[in-house]
Amino acid sequence: MNVEMEALLRNQTWNVVDLPANRKPIGCKWVYKIKYxxxxxxxxYKARLVAxxxxxREGLDFGETFSPVVKMVTVRCILSLAVQNGWMLYQLDVNNAFLYGSITExxxxxxxxxxxxxxxxxxxxLVKSLYGLKQAPRKWNEKLTNVLCDVGFV
Structure with a gap:
């Protein structure tokens, strides 16, 4: 839990504020998992804070939620192309990926x-996205797309 909280605070995921009179906060919970x-x-032992x-509520706490999803047939096609052309393949795992997306709501x-x-x-x-938010996948996709475009991908 301490490691998760350190990551959330280091990433400046939220600001602690007074709740506006006309708003109701969403809750959060700790989710625990044992990795073998x-x-x-x-x-x-792993702990994650989940919203x-x-x-x-749509229109108040979130707007659009759509996020593109890759299909397995596309993954197989890319792998086939890589094998046929002798391309190098790399895999990337981003720790706490959803925490990198900024939210505007x-x-x-x-x-x-x-x-x-x-x-x-x-x-x-919340300033950054958090696991469990309806808009989290979309915000992570926006962040990843922007970073890839900034470094020259098309």
Whole structure:
């Protein structure tokens, strides 16, 4: 949980603010997972803070949610081309990928449990996307597309 919170704070995912009178914050929850090695031994314990996006209201907390999705037939086609042409293939895994997308909507979330006082009347005003938000996949795709275009991809 501490590693996840450090990543969220380092990435400046939110600002702690007073909740505007006419708004209701969405909740958040901790999701835990045990990662295992191939031999069955425990590799590590993982915790992720997830927004309760199912409480978001369209037009208020989010707008467009569409994000392109690659089809497996396309992946197989690219792999076939790479093999036929002797191309090198590289794989990339982005840690906390959804945290890199910036959001433009005003989304307010309750403070993460265990890290703030329960008596605190503040909320998190999200600046960056968070897992669980309806717009998270779209915002990550926008960020990735912009970065790839900035470095010369077409």
């Amino acid at each position: 090695k191939a031999n069955g031994e425990i590799e590590r 309760k996006g199912y409480n978001q 005003d989304v307010y979330m309750t403070l993460p449990e265990g890290y703030y006082s329960k008596n605190d009347n503040k909320v998190c005003k």
